[in-house]
Amino acid sequence: MTADAPKILDTSRDFTLRVGDFEGPFDLLLHLCRTNEIDLARLPVRTITDQYLAHLEAIEFRDLEAAGGYLVMAATLIYLKSKLLVPPDPSETEALDEEGEALRLELEERLRAYARVKGLGAWLAAREAEQALLWGRPVGALPPLEEVPLEDLSVHLVERAVRRLIDEQLRRRPREVEPNPPSILERMTEILTLLRDAWSLLFSSLVGGERRRSEVVVTLLAVLELVRLGRIRTQQTELFGEIVIERQTGETHAGSN
Amino acid sequence: MPAPIDILEALLFASDTPLEPERIREVLELPGVAAARELVEALRSRYADRGLQIVEVGGGYRMVTRPELQPWLVRLTRSRTKQRLSRPALETLAIVAYKQPVSRPEVDAIRGVNSEAVLESLLERRLIRIPGRKDAPGRPYLFETTREFLVAFGLRDLGDLPKVEGELLVPELAVVAEHGEAEAQQDPGPGGADVPAGS
Amino acid sequence: MPAPIDILEALLFASDTPLEPERIREVLELPGVAAARELVEALRSRYADRGLQIVEVGGGYRMVTRPELQPWLVRLTRSRTKQRLSRPALETLAIVAYKQPVSRPEVDAIRGVNSEAVLESLLERRLIRIPGRKDAPGRPYLFETTREFLVAFGLRDLGDLPKVEGELLVPELAVVAEHGEAEAQQDPGPGGADVPAGS
Numbered sequence: 001m002t003a004d005a006p007k008i009l010d011t012s013r014d015f016t017l018r019v020g021d022f023e024g025p026f027d028l029l030l031h032l033c034r035t036n037e038i039d040l041a042r043l044p045v046r047t048i049t050d051q052y053l054a055h056l057e058a059i060e061f062r063d064l065e066a067a068g069g070y071l072v073m074a075a076t077l078i079y080l081k082s083k084l085l086v087p088p089d090p091s092e093t094e095a096l097d098e099e100g101e102a103l104r105l106e107l108e109e110r111l112r113a114y115a116r117v118k119g120l121g122a123w124l125a126a127r128e129a130e131q132a133l134l135w136g137r138p139v140g141a142l143p144p145l146e147e148v149p150l151e152d153l154s155v156h157l158v159e160r161a162v163r164r165l166i167d168e169q170l171r172r173r174p175r176e177v178e179p180n181p182p183s184i185l186e187r188m189t190e191i192l193t194l195l196r197d198a199w200s201l202l203f204s205s206l207v208g209g210e211r212r213r214s215e216v217v218v219t220l221l222a223v224l225e226l227v228r229l230g231r232i233r234t235q236q237t238e239l240f241g242e243i244v245i246e247r248q249t250g251e252t253h254a255g256s257n
Numbered sequence: 258m259p260a261p262i263d264i265l266e267a268l269l270f271a272s273d274t275p276l277e278p279e280r281i282r283e284v285l286e287l288p289g290v291a292a293a294r295e296l297v298e299a300l301r302s303r304y305a306d307r308g309l310q311i312v313e314v315g316g317g318y319r320m321v322t323r324p325e326l327q328p329w330l331v332r333l334t335r336s337r338t339k340q341r342l343s344r345p346a347l348e349t350l351a352i353v354a355y356k357q358p359v360s361r362p363e364v365d366a367i368r369g370v371n372s373e374a375v376l377e378s379l380l381e382r383r384l385i386r387i388p389g390r391k392d393a394p395g396r397p398y399l400f401e402t403t404r405e406f407l408v409a410f411g412l413r414d415l416g417d418l419p420k421v422e423g424e425l426l427v428p429e430l431a432v433v434a435e436h437g438e439a440e441a442q443q444d445p446g447p448g449g450a451d452v453p454a455g456s
Numbered sequence: 457m458p459a460p461i462d463i464l465e466a467l468l469f470a471s472d473t474p475l476e477p478e479r480i481r482e483v484l485e486l487p488g489v490a491a492a493r494e495l496v497e498a499l500r501s502r503y504a505d506r507g508l509q510i511v512e513v514g515g516g517y518r519m520v521t522r523p524e525l526q527p528w529l530v531r532l533t534r535s536r537t538k539q540r541l542s543r544p545a546l547e548t549l550a551i552v553a554y555k556q557p558v559s560r561p562e563v564d565a566i567r568g569v570n571s572e573a574v575l576e577s578l579l580e581r582r583l584i585r586i587p588g589r590k591d592a593p594g595r596p597y598l599f600e601t602t603r604e605f606l607v608a609f610g611l612r613d614l615g616d617l618p619k620v621e622g623e624l625l626v627p628e629l630a631v632v633a634e635h636g637e638a639e640a641q642q643d644p645g646p647g648g649a650d651v652p653a654g655s
Contacts, residue, residue: 023345024370069370080396113367116421120351123419127410128342133324134312134411137273138472149582155609157541159618161550165566259507262612264528267521270469271529286532308458308465322466328465330470332483387570 024066025073026114028055033111040112043104045084049077064184068221080104142211187222191229195247203234203243260304261285265296275408301404315319316406322344344377349375353385354406354418358392358399384409460484461502464495473518548574552584553605553617554624557598559590562626568614575599 015255022028032051033040055073083100094102187206194201223245226232235244264285281293286352297318301311303445310323322330342350349372352364359392364372392397409413463484468475480492496517500510509522521529526582541549548571551563563571578584590594606613 005389023348024368026369066370071485074371110369114369117348117351117367120355120419120421121348124351124354124410125342125344126346127412128326129348131409131411132341133327134321135327135330135470136319136321136468137270137469155611155616156620157546158550158553158609159620161543162554162620162624165547165551166620166624169566169625169627170622259522259524263505263507263522264525267525268507268528268532270508271521272532276532280532280535283535284528306462308462309469320469322470323458323462325458326463326466329483330466333467333471333475333479386573389569437639 022059025070027113027118028052028070029073030111030115030118040108043108043111045077045080045098045104049081052077063223064225068184068217071221072217076107077101171248183227184218186221187218188226191222191226191245195232195245199247201245203245206245261287261296262300265300266303269311269318269320271298272319273314274404275315275319277317280317294336312411313413314411315404319408343375345372345375346379349403350379350406353379353400354402354415355421357401358388358391359401360393360397360399362395362397364400460486460495461499464499465502468499468510468517468519471518474514474518474635475513476516503508534635542574544569544571544574545578549578549583549601549605551624552578552599553601553614554620555626556600556614557587557590558600559592559596561594561596563599565627 022031029048029052032038032048032055033043036047036051038044038048053074056070059070080100080103082095090135191201191206194206203219203223206223207216223232223234223243227234231248233246233248235246236242237244265281268281268284278290278293278297281287281296282290285293285296287293287296297311304310308322308323308326311320313317313319345368348368349364352367353359353376356363356367361372361376376385380387380400382405384401385400386403387398388401389399391399402415406412407417408448412418464480465481467480470652477489477492477496480486480495484492484495486492486495496510503509507522507525508519510517512518512521544567547567549565551566552558555562555566560571560575563575575584579586579599582602584605585602586597587600588598590598600652601614605611606616611617
């Protein structure tokens with residue numbers, strides 16, 4: 001690197017999405033398994049779900065996007081636990097139906113994979129510490145590159161490169177752009193704007209036609225956050241039924257912003 | 258003419274990257290790579306029990322200080338402390354090392370969290386690079402480790418990594434993966450745009 | 457405890473500036489500067505007739521290669537660069553040549569991949585240079601070819617570049633890339649880009 005060349009790479013934005021002391025839902029789950037000395041090959045769904053939820057309450061989420069990952073995991077665990085409430089064979093305490101068992105197996109497998117990654121990370125850390133004791137030369141002492149003539153150069157190479165690029169551009173069709181999944185904040189604003197004109201909204205109408213999973217998750221989190229802020233109320237009259245979203249009456253108490 | 262061993266000493270001293278046996282052979286016009294390795298061994302014994310040593314990393318040889326001299330080197334440069342990698346960075350690096358080339362959605366899926374910021378900082382440190390894009394929806398960037406990675410961790414090659422039992426699985430249809438993929442599709446964005454493509 | 461002479465060897469090896477006798481005395485906790493100088497002399501005789509030597513410059517000591525080994529060092533540098541320019545490098549150079557002055561986001565957009573590393577290596581080879589910044593969001597650096605470029609390719613001036621049919625367009629994507637640049641500029645993080653990971 002020439003010393004006088006300005007740094008063109010200056011992207012170090014040191015933002016981390018750490019929540020509590022855990023680097024994501026797997027990290028938390030693995031931590032719970034470790035502290036309980038649980039064999040990953042037999043995940044006790046009931047215990048682990050309760051502990052996971054308890055931890056979730058203790059964690060302060062400053063980042064809604066990160067919270068999403070934790071909530072998805074929580075939903076998975078609760079779903080598994082709900083399946084245990086009606087075991088196919090009442091004599092067994094932790095028996096899941098086929099689907100539940102498959103889900104549990106996947107969870108276990110992913111936890112095991114994550115545990116391996118953590119182990120490897122620790123190995124790398126030890127390696128790094130060892131290497132930190134060794135010092136190389138701060139700069140090489142080789143003759144600078146510009147004293148070395150480049151070989152086999154011909155302007156036709158440059159010409160050919162530019163031709164190739166132009167041809168590629170002609171061939172390339174316009175890109176189809178996927179609509180961006182909205183952020184939770186954007187979705188919250190949208191909901192509030194819609195509620196200015198309508199008394200109530202259906203959750204399903206907010207999610208959009210394609211029903212992409214990311215959309216549903218973002219919308220649900222936005223709704224939950226608005227409920228928490230006291231800006232809206234929700235009603236669901238039956239299980240898996242439509243969720244109705246209403247403006248919180250007496251809106252003034254939440255501040256009229 | 259200077260002795261080949263002295264020339265080798267100067268070459269190792271001057272080179273800022275590990276010196277492959279083949280390049281030693283070429284520069285010194287030795288009959289073969291074996292002769293190059295022999296010469297390195299001879300130089301090694303010259304440096305036995307001294308302040309410097311010759312290590313094999315990243316497919317070549319490098320001259321470095323002995324580990325026990327670290328305290329004095331720290332004293333010399335006072336402020337210079339090496340930036341250690343964070344735990345998330347090390348874990349992400351482990352995934353890239355074992356599954357390379359690997360895309361961000363895959364890394365995200367294994368870690369269960371968004372790895373964009375971590376990958377970016379690893380790119381910045383030149384520990385990983387982008388060999389291209391994956392032929393998958395959204396054409397996400399692929400990542401692989403660099404030679405600097407081998408050097409930084411004192412590895413001769415990727416075979417020096419510990420064996421893992423079982424595989425690091427990439428969940429096929431995991432929720433996280435799908436979410437990540439969706440994100441990847443909306444253009445590289447600020448992060449994606451700034452990643453160096455290893456040339 | 458390691459021998460002072462070995463510590464001194466490591467210090468001289470790892471220091472990027474000449475080492476004053478006073479610094480040596482301080483770091484090694486020697487009784488006086490004279491003792492430091494004596495130690496340097498002892499190390500010097502260890503290196504008599506070898507690939508490296510210790511010279512006194514700018515009021516301090518430095519470890520350097522012996523001048524008579526320079527031809528091999530040049531050969532080593534050449535062995536590294538003997539290959540032709542890589543395809544990405546040529547492509548990037550072509551873009552700079554035909555669209556100069558051009559910013560990195562624009563180069564990125566045309567190539568569809570990040571060109572930072574390639575641009576850097578071209579800068580290093582002095583085939584391109586930075587005449588200034590673009591008056592655009594993020595004020596990205598501009599690149600243009602150098603005289604060395606003309607010399608290397610045997611051109612009298614840029615008018616000697618062969619005409620090509622059609623124009624090289626900067627795709628819309630440039631907006632995204634430029635945005636990335638903008639963020640990078642506003643937010644210079646703690647560690648610079650060039651922190652060598654290993655050494």
